[in-house]
Amino acid sequence: MANLIIGFLGENPVLTSYHVHSTFSDGENSVGEMIRSAIDAGVDEVGVSDHLVLLAGDQTVDWSMSPAAIPRYFDAIAEASDDRITIKYGIEADFDPKTAEELRDLLQSHAFDYVIGSVHFLDGFPIDVDRKYWDELSETECNDVILGYWNRIAQMARSGLFDFAGHLDIYKKFGTMPTVDISEAIITALDAITQARMAVELNTSGWHKPIREAYPSIAILRGCHKRGIPTLVTADAHKTQDIVRDFDRARQLLRNIGYTRQATFKARNIINTDMI
Ligand SMILES: [Zn+2]
Numbered sequence: 519m520a521n522l523i524i525g526f527l528g529e530n531p532v533l534t535s536y537h538v539h540s541t542f543s544d545g546e547n548s549v550g551e552m553i554r555s556a557i558d559a560g561v562d563e564v565g566v567s568d569h570l571v572l573l574a575g576d577q578t579v580d581w582s583m584s585p586a587a588i589p590r591y592f593d594a595i596a597e598a599s600d601d602r603i604t605i606k607y608g609i610e611a612d613f614d615p616k617t618a619e620e621l622r623d624l625l626q627s628h629a630f631d632y633v634i635g636s637v638h639f640l641d642g643f644p645i646d647v648d649r650k651y652w653d654e655l656s657e658t659e660c661n662d663v664i665l666g667y668w669n670r671i672a673q674m675a676r677s678g679l680f681d682f683a684g685h686l687d688i689y690k691k692f693g694t695m696p697t698v699d700i701s702e703a704i705i706t707a708l709d710a711i712t713q714a715r716m717a718v719e720l721n722t723s724g725w726h727k728p729i730r731e732a733y734p735s736i737a738i739l740r741g742c743h744k745r746g747i748p749t750l751v752t753a754d755a756h757k758t759q760d761i762v763r764d765f766d767r768a769r770q771l772l773r774n775i776g777y778t779r780q781a782t783f784k785a786r787n788i789i790n791t792d793m794i
């Protein structure tokens with residue numbers, strides 16, 4: 519859980535890119551290359567946020583960094599420091615109740631500026647890997663995964679381990695939509711996020727997936743705004759060209775909803791400042 523700090527009105531707004539992957543997980547470019555692309559794009563604050571997925575037992579995924587790599591990851595970020603940009607130490611960590619305590623220990627022993635909370639697996643089901651996994655499910659099973667996903671997001675918020683929620687509603691990536699009313703589950707999750715004083719990202723990568731919609735949907739973002747949940751625009755960049763992809767469009771969308779502030783992060787605190 520992060521402390522919320524309200525920045526001064528009239529402070530210079532900053533352009534940030536906080537959801538950035540490098541070759542430490544499944545990104546195509548090195549930490550240094552990603553940071554240089556942020557400088558070239560005029561970004562004021564860049565945060566590297568590679569995947570950390572802790573699965574129960576001996577299971578691993580090849581697109582996650584191993585806990586043992588975290589010191590090298592910090593070194594690589596420090597080595598890329600440059601006077602022209604502020605660099606943040608981030609991570610995108612999966613929430614799984616079975617490994618939450620192990621994750622808590624890891625997060626406490628490293629000086630992250632922020633931790634993105636994501637759910638890519640629901641009890642072994644890979645939510646955003648391939649459409650074929652969804653095609654194998656019946657309609658009822660699809661609905662159960664989606665409801666289970668929102669319950670897991672609520673649990674994730676209550677764990678107090680995370681600063682902002684990554685790509686909420688990612689289950690829609692391949693076009694799967696619930697055929698039952700899931701509004702109660704979404705309300706419960708957003709209320710838990712509010713209680714945990716977390717932010718929610720507007721992740722532009724969904725515009726380039728089969729669903730062609732940012733994460734989360736406008737309706738969910740309205741629910742966030744209504745509750746005073748801070749937001750920030752992110753690209754989920756896995757290569758240099760995507761470091762600020764669709765940021766203008768995303769900010770316009772947030773303004774239309776009523777947002778005028780954006781979340782920035784330092785040492786696990788949220789600083790809510792004017793939107794650029
Ligand atoms: Zn993710």
Ligand SMILES: [Zn+2]
Pocket residue numbers: 537539610754
């Ligand atoms: Zn990501």
